[in-house]
Amino acid sequence: GIQVEQSPPDLILQEGANSTLRCNFSDSVNNLQWFHQNPWGQLINLFYIPSGTKQNGRLSATTVATERYSLLYISSSQTTDSGVYFCAGYRDDKIIFGKGTRLHILP
Amino acid sequence: DAGVIQSPRHEVTEMGQEVTLRCKPISGHNSLFWYRQTMMRGLELLIYFNNNVPIDDSGMPEDRFSAKMPNASFSTLKIQPSEPRDSAVYFCASSPLGVNTEAFFGQGTRLTVV
Numbered sequence: 001g002i003q004v005e006q007s008p009p010d011l012i013l014q015e016g017a018n019s020t021l022r023c024n025f026s027d028s029v030n031n032l033q034w035f036h037q038n039p040w041g042q043l044i045n046l047f048y049i050p051s052g053t054k055q056n057g058r059l060s061a062t063t064v065a066t067e068r069y070s071l072l073y074i075s076s077s078q079t080t081d082s083g084v085y086f087c088a089g090y091r092d093d094k095i096i097f098g099k100g101t102r103l104h105i106l107p
Numbered sequence: 108d109a110g111v112i113q114s115p116r117h118e119v120t121e122m123g124q125e126v127t128l129r130c131k132p133i134s135g136h137n138s139l140f141w142y143r144q145t146m147m148r149g150l151e152l153l154i155y156f157n158n159n160v161p162i163d164d165s166g167m168p169e170d171r172f173s174a175k176m177p178n179a180s181f182s183t184l185k186i187q188p189s190e191p192r193d194s195a196v197y198f199c200a201s202s203p204l205g206v207n208t209e210a211f212f213g214q215g216t217r218l219t220v221v
Contacts, residue, residue, distance in 0.1 A: 030207050031207050031208075033209060033210065035212075041196060041214070041215055041217075042212075042214055042215070043198065043200075043212040043215075045209065045210075045211060045212075048209040086150065088150075088210075090207045093162065093163060093207075094152065094163070095140070095152060095210065097149060097150040098149075099149050100149070
């Protein structure tokens with residue numbers, strides 16, 4: 001089956017820093033979604049982005065479907081950005097999650 | 108819309124007992140998913156439904172697990188008998204137009220089997 005690799009696995013940053021999270025797929029996917037799991041465990045939709053670039057405030061995402069990767073950018077990070085960021089790919093009626101990037105923003 | 112609603116939020120039960128988790132999807136969504144999250148295995152898809160019909164249950168770990176969706180606004184995940192290794196957070200999600208459309212997750216049920 002399709003493998004989803006996320007990098008880095010862990011990231012510690014000072015408040016105000018920028019970061020780039022990456023998601024690689026071993027094969028093509030039909031759609032791709034980014035989630036943020038906050039410290040209380042809630043999974044929050046960030047982007048549904050099969051291709052191209054989307055922006056929402058300080059966050060933006062770019063998916064290059066032909067090269068099988070997606071990037072999530074976080075600018076001017078805040079402590080509330082802490083948590084685990086997951087990407088998930090949709091293929092053959094299955095949704096495959098990566099293992100996530102754990103982000104910790106220091107005040 | 109209130110989003111995907113799961114109940115209970117927390118459940119502690121003794122090994123061997125039956126556990127039932129409940130989910131109300133977003134109104135109008137026709138796909139519903141059950142996931143399990145553990146530290147070791149991450150997020151795993153257990154089963155999903157399209158228009159109340161189970162489509163893929165290959166992720167259901169064993170016969171002790173069963174899921175039903177009697178109507179478009181309600182689904183249950185049952186574990187009988189429960190075992191300590193079933194301890195996890197169970198998420199329900201729904202999407203408007205099938206698997207390949209954006210999924211929205213509930214807040215999860217944290218299950219502890221002692």
